[in-house]
Amino acid sequence: MSIRFYNTITRQKEAFQPLETGKVKMYTCGPTVYDYAHIGNYRTFIFEDLLRRYLEFRGFDVTQAMNLTDVDDNTIRRSRERSISLTELTNEFKTAFHADLKTLNMQAAHQYPEATNYIPEMIQMISELENRGYTYTAADGSVFFKIAKYEQYGKLANLNPDEMLSGGRVADDSYEKEGARDFALWKGYKPEDGDVHWESPWGQGRPGWHIECSVMSTELLGPHFDIHCGGVDNIFPHHENELAQSVCATGADFVNYWLHSEYLLVDNKKMSKSLNNFYTLRDLMELGYPAEAIRWMLITTHYRQKLNFSVSRLVESQKAVNRLREFFEKLKAYAGSGQDDAQDQIKTGGESFISAMDDDLNISGGLAAIFELVRWGNRSMVEGTLSSTGAKSLIDLIRKFDHVLAVLDMDSGLTVDIDAEFIEAKIVARKAARDNKDFASGDAIRDELVALGVELIDTPEGTKWKIK
RNA sequence: GGCGUGGUGCCCAAGUUGGUCUAAGGGAGUGGUUUGCAAAACCAUCAUUCGCCGGUUCGAAUCCGACCCACGCCUCCA
Known part of the structure; x- marks a missing residue:
């Protein structure tokens, strides 16, 4: 049996086969560092953490790169609002982001490329696209990607460019484009950009949003790699545009498996900055919800399923974590001398966990396998039938499971005012x-x-x- | 208008290439065991039923058709 993932571009589950045996290269879209990320954002990052941890659990050597978008409309606007430099602003939220990752017990990516460190490479890729005839330059020095030149455009998002509505937002776009759906590779300098600009063959300006991911993934993982993830809102336009740029610039295939996580909802509506219905990690911790409950809640609903956030779910999550942790602690303290070495349960428990998780990270099935083991183990301890070696074997297995779940060793992050x-x-x-x-x-x-x-x-x- | 996701017990949720579903697992509830109290744990109980209607089939939560509801994407978004 092999691992199967739902691939957005083919819209079906496919057996996972890395390009290089035993090794996985994954690129995970990171945050735009202009504000604190909210827990909807973290749902995606924690899904990526789960994905990586499970691949590692299954023996793969994983290399993960996560970009930090530190120059775009939002970062520029916010830094000007606060009258601080772009760098000053983005450094503040890069630091906060890394702190949050640690709080939620996510493994650090191997690389965190930042857009502003790859400007020359971006210019190079845009030039390559220009040489291949995929671009045109507007009067203001902006360079656009001409989607009409790329017949596969729309394949990832399953959108037909000819049928795409030209909504109001397009009219607001103040850059001069030939086609309404063409997107910017390079944005010519405008006064609102302040001191944020770089020299390029097309004059002063700054990169478009999508080009950074094409460039940084190519630089760090090669033009063709295994997995690219993000939230479903990245499918279009971001990943569709990345795909177009990369394929047209390098001539190589780009990504084999596109995995996207669903939204976190609040009152059945998408949690987002614009709806102002979001909670940051800090908000929830200040309200007294431990990080482990938040991690558990985000991780234990299947990643392609919408997750409706609620406080009662956090409470339930905490109880589930407690049940697992109590079991683990009881095993460690177990002093019974029964004869059952638990080998049968360990075998079936491990197999059940793997067969569930191999199926596109079916976490519910995986947890069912774990909790069945918990109930059996508790009963064996109550009855005293468990042997001490059985208890040790169970501890080892729970530890392995916890490489994936990563909740047992978490710091709750809670404090009380008494010493x-x-x-x-x-x-x-x-x-x-x-x-x-x-x-x-x-x-x-x-x-x-x-x-x-x-x-x-x-x-x-x-x-x-x-x-x- | 185009594309797409989901509706399973009080809540969350797996199962959806048909039978092993007499529907997993977690939380809540109820009754017991254990316990000075508390906590944890264990046992029992908790959907003749899977949005609704109809169809196919020996057999459907799973397939087909219609319908209702909720949510999302169609250049800010994880």
């Missing part, structure tokens, strides 16, 4: 009361701490506490 010493002192006082059978005093201490957001858990190894 650990205070809590420890309360625990000692409570123990003294309980040793004297003074349960009323002991319970009063428990209640006091609960009111402060701290939960006490009595275990055979003593009383532990956690932030609730």
Whole structure:
């Protein structure tokens, strides 16, 4: 059996076959760094994290590049609004982005190419397109890609260029184009661009949005690579345009598998900056929702399924994480001496997980396999039939699963306004009361701490506490 | 107008190349076990039913047709 992915360009699931055996090269569209990313944005990034982690789980050597768009209309406009330089603005949000990735326990990409570091290469690719006759230059020094010259245009998005409506937004476009659907490779300088401009064969200006990804993916992964991902809103126009540029410039095939994640919704509407219905990661953490609950919520709905965000889902997610973590902790503390080495369950559990996840990352099926194992393991521990080697084997398997899920070792990111010493002192006082059978005093201490957001858990190894 | 996705128990959600679905898994609920309390865990229970109508078939959540509803894309967007 092999891994199968739903490929946007063929609109069907296909067996995954990397270009080079055992190695996967993936390019994942990253953020435009003009503001904090919201959790809808993170849904896509976390899907990409899941994809990469699963490929690694299956033994592939993965190379991932994620671009950071640090020059475009939004970044320029925002930096001027704030009267700071473009670099100053984008550095602020690059830093914030990396911090958020860490909070959500995403693996760092191997490369984070930034658009402004690839201007010469972009000019080179545009020149190549010009040489091959795919461009024209407008009076203002802008260079456009002539989609009429590329007969495959529209294949990825499944759009027929002749039937595409010319909406109001096109009329707003102040660049001079021959065809309404042609897109800018290079934008001639305009006063609104301030000091953001570079010298080019077509005069002062700045790159169009799409060219950066064609150039940076080619530079870092080669002209032809395995997987390209992003949110479904990138299918058109961004990825369609990238595909056109790359194929026309290099003459090579571009991407073998296009994978796109669906939207995160709020009240059944797309979460977006323009609808102003978004939450940032920081917003949610300030409201007291741990990062692990957020990660779990985003990861456990299939990536091609719309996910309706709600607070109750975060609460449910936290409980699911807790169930897995409690199981893991119980296994580690298990001291029973049964005879069952759990080999049958480990075999079927592992196989079920893989066969589900191999099918286009069917995470629900994968989780079902894990939780069936959890229930069996808990029962075996309660009944004492599990052997200590069985417990160790289960721990190893859960660790492997957690390479993919990546929640067990997460820092909750939560804090309380009281220090650990205070809590420890309360625990000692409570123990003294309980040793004297003074349960009323002991319970009063428990209640006091609960009111402060701290939960006490009595275990055979003593009383532990956690932030609730 | 063109293209596309989805409607499964109280909530989330898998299953949709027909039978093993007497519909997985998580959360909530209910009843038990365990527990000084709490937490966790375990057991039992929780859809004769898969938006609606009709059809094909020995057999349909899964195929076909019509319809209803929700959402998205058609040059800001993850």
